[in-house]
Amino acid sequence: MRIFILALIACGEPQGSAIPMATSSESDTDTDTDADADADDQSGCGDDWTFDGESVAIQPGSCLAWAEESQATMDWYAAVSPEEAQEGNCRDACPEEGEGYCAGIAGLGGRDDWRMPNKDELFSAAQADPPWDQLDQWLWTLDTDANVPENAWSVNLADGGATWGKPKEGVDQPVRCVSGP
DSSP, X not given: OHHHHHHHHHTSOTTSOEEOOOOHHHHSOGGGHHHHHHHHHHHOSOSSOEEOTTSOEEOTTTOOEEOXXXXXXXXXXXXXXXXXXXXXXXXXXXXXXXXXXXXXXXXGGGOSOOBOOXXXXXXXXXXXXXXXXXXXXXXXXXXXXXXXXXXEEEEEGGGTSEEEEEESSSOOBOOOOEEOO
């Protein structure tokens, strides 16, 4: 009976299954504690979220800079650039043109490297208890669902970083751009 239930979960509908992500502490061995300590030592961004003068939030530990959430919602093809989509392994469901939403905020906070986050970056922000007003919504990532190339991963910060593969076209969601490491 357990095998059947596991098979049913694994073969569930590809567009409607939330899949929790394992954090490195859940999946790695104790040998990574030195690497984690080194990452904290090199971060220099403190133990608490900080904000610069342009509402850019700096994530503790990783020093990733996060822009405010987009005011507009958009489908994945409008949100991501072709280069970001390739990095997210879009395979045969890639945008052919466009600069992506995050390129349009270049210069914010003195940074020119704004980009669409991957699902691991958004998941880590959710785990760091972000101080943002709007947490209970799904945000696009650059990552394509490996099993369904027509879907891209979304992360809900309010649910501790729950992930969901959603159709790239026909679903409008906001974007929260990231800069840094």
